[in-house]
Structures are given as C-alpha cells and as structure tokens.
Amino acid sequence: MDARERLIESTRELLWERGYVGTSPKAIQARSGAGQGSMYHHFDGKPGLARAAIGRSAGEMRERADTAFAGPGPVSARVAAYLRRERDVLRGCPVGRLTQDPDVMADPELRAPVEETFAWLTGRLAALLEEGRAQGEFDAGLDAEATATALVAVLQGGYVLARAAGTAEPFGRAVDGALGLLSARTAAKESR
C-alpha cells in the first residue's frame, strides 16, 4: 500500500473507533506511518481525508447490500440474507456511527455521503419489498417504504443495543424480531 492508501485506511479505522471529533491529524499520521508532509501532499488535512474515508465506507456498504439483494430466492430470503449477513457488530456501523459526530453532521460535505447512503439503502430495500408485494409474496397492505425504513432502523439500532450490552446478542435478537414480524405479512396472506 502506498502512503495515500495507508492514510485513507488509517482514517477509516480511526473514524470507526474514535469518531471524527476524537481523531487527530497526529493520530492518523501515527497509525498510517505517513509523515505530515505526505499527508498534506495528498489531502487538505483531516476534512479531505475524512471525505475519502467516508466515501469508501459508504461504497462498501452499498456493495454488500447489492450483493445480498441480488441473491437467489424469494424476496423475504434476500432480505433475511442482508439482515443476517456477517457483521463486525460490536464495532458498530462505520457509516451510521458518523451521525453521532457533531462535526461530521455540521459539515455538508461530510454529511452528504452519510445521508445518501441511507437514502439509497432504504430506497433499494423498499423497491425489493415492493417487488415481493407485486408478486404476491407479501400481502397487499404492506407499506414497502415504511417497512424498508423500519428494517434499516433495526440494523442501526441493533448496533446501538449490542454496543450497550457489550455483546452482539441483541443485534441478532432484533433481526429475529424484525424478520418474525415481516413473516406475518406472508403468513397472513397464506391464511386467507
């Protein structure tokens, strides 16, 4: 890895662990092994590095969602695969955790990729649920948009509960609860 790459990856890790407020240019240099000159050669300091790091985390989050959503089987199986995919739960979501960073939220250029990622994810999941509804997999009363927002919230809240408990267990339980509720929208239809 060249210095530029090491700088981006180190910033990503530090943002994930300590947040933007808790990450100093000095800490980024120490973690990456890049000097101050190299850092300011490649980036305009911490804000520019954070833009690159956040953009990369957001891109990975989209890619992983796309992979699960494009998988085989009925819509409910693809939604379950996405909710249950392997995650480093106790580290939290590298994108979602940024919403608790006052300096990220106050900077339009840093907030934009966070906002766009969740808007994209919710929209993509809503389209998938709508597809399931149109194909008769879910009952006609399912509100795809609201349900998609609730499912994305379950994941983000699941991270919060797992970190509070110091164990990944509540994350898995929240996902089980959400999928249990969603399955009733299929079961209800079948029982008619």
Place this chain on the structure above:
Amino acid sequence: MDARERLIESTRELLWERGYVGTSPKAIQARSGAGQGSMYHHFDGKPGLARAAIGRSAGEMRERADTAFAGPGPVSARVAAYLRRERDVLRGCPVGRLTQDPDVMADPELRAPVEETFAWLTGRLAALLEEGRAQGEFDAGLDAEATATALVAVLQGGYVLARAAGTAEPFGRAVDGALGLLSARTAAKESR
C-alpha cells in the same frame, strides 16, 4: 439552581451535543458558569460528572417509558403511544448516543447505566407484549422478547436515520413501518 445542579445539567447537554470525548472540563465550567473549585468540590472531575449526568438521562428515559406503558387501552395502543411519544429526534437519544463514545464504553462505571437502561426497556416492553399475547391480542406465535428488541432497535436506528437525513421524517417512517408489521400479528389472528 445551585452550582451542583447547573454542573450536572450542563454536562448532560454537552454529552448530548458533543459526546464524552468532545466535552472538556473547561467547556462544562463555561456552560454551567461554575468555577473549577466548585466543580472539583462537588465531583471528581469529568468522570464523576458524567456518571451523574448519564444516571439522570437514564432515569428520565425509564420514567417516560413507564408512563406510556402504564397508559390506558390495549397493549398495541400503549406500544404505539410509546413509539410515537414526542421526542427531540434530531438531537438523538441522550442514552443511545453514548454507545458511540469509545471512552464511555471503555469505562465500566459509565457503560453500566447505558447497558442497564436498554436491558430494562427491552424487558419491560417484552413483558407488555407477552401480556398482549396471553390476553389474545396478538397471535400465539409472537416472540415477545425478539419483538421487543426489534422495537427498541427501531427507535434507536430511527434516530440514526433522522440525523443522517437532517430531518425527523425517517424516524416517524420507521415507527410507522414497525407498527404496521406489528399490527399484522393482530390482523393475522383475527382472520382465522
């Protein structure tokens, strides 16, 4: 308000706005108008103040949940009242946001009230859902524990999505989605 009280309330606000890492003893003194001598007379510095502030936020969160859960009407109406109660959504949850604070999570005395609050809330909500199931309000297949965890996660994740979007709208949509899914556990039973 005396100095001790002003110190606790100022710490609460700063923890909510800036997090633990982003809150300095100097900022607490400036916001509270209390001097350094007064701060160290009442507390052992930032950790002690944070313990008092977090304890108070956690206590308020429990009180509000208790009020909604003890309200009139069927279980589903009480759950809906709790999920829909007025909240300062864009400020985020004063307890949940602490899970993103590495220094809070690393300190057992600061993490304990965060962990206990979510365990209590999930347990209380699970007992309420179980009551609804026992009374035939929900269908027999409802997993009260997993559903309660999912609902608490929807609230915590709703804050994350609202902050990302810069508007409270996704919070309300996530709650609508969750209540829509929960209602199917009643509707499913009625259609039998």
